[in-house]
Amino acid sequence: MKPRLNPFAAAPEPMKKWLDFGTALAAEHGLEPSLMELVKIRASQINGCANCIHMHTREARAMGESEERIYLLDAWRESPLYSDRERAALDWTEALTRLAETQAPDAVYERLQFHFTQEEQVKLTLLIVAINGWNRVSVGFRTVHPAGGAGS
Template identity: 65%
Template sequence: MKARMNPFAAAPALMKEMLDFSGKVQGSGLEANLLELVKIRASQINGCAFCIHMHTRDARAHGETDERIFLLNAWRESPLYTDRERAALAWTEALTLVSQTHAPDADYTAMRAHFSEEESVKLTLMIGVINTWNRISIGFQSIHPVTSRSEAA
């Protein structure tokens, strides 16, 4: 696999704006672990290897366990996630698949039971941000780092 282009080289000013906005949303006050779970889950749905690689490492750096990361794709069947995390993950799935789900009232209601209005906006912005990054990385075929030759195809 070969990258199609480097968007940071092609449009550096806009990509810097995207990085800056992402950093502001990341630092908006929601729990870092929760945001990493959201980013991983959206990236799993979208099939973004670059982002899954990045955010699983970031989650571990924030103290997330391998078990919770490995089971994230099946979070509904696992008791390892809090009600707040479940609400965020359901909202993540609803918005990531918005053309199919149309953001159902049930998912919104469940999310709002655990997030204030301000937190709901912050969470929704993070879901939008990671979906944008997924589209950039998938569209331009960004390649995640490979730490050894044995890991490369």
């Protein structure tokens, strides 16, 4: 894959604002860090963003997330390794990431409501918006993840 351009070099001010938005969102989130990383990884899997998958799997492992849960994330529905709260968040992530196909179904939203407060629903939704935005920047401009072995 050949990178197209470096958006930080091409438009540093808007990219800094976008980065600041994501950083502030994560700092003020109040959601479990492990849940946030699972959401970022899952959206990135759906969008085929190798750079974001690389980044967020590393961050999840650094937080103590198990390799098994990371490996099975693409098949979370078939695995007992995820809590009901995580399942609701992952389902919402998939519904919003695939919005054109799903139209954010009522049943998915009802599960979300059961496990998340209204404030958490908004915060989770903004997190999903942010990672989908990063995926589009990275995939669109062909950002290449750092090369290296499994431990990189």
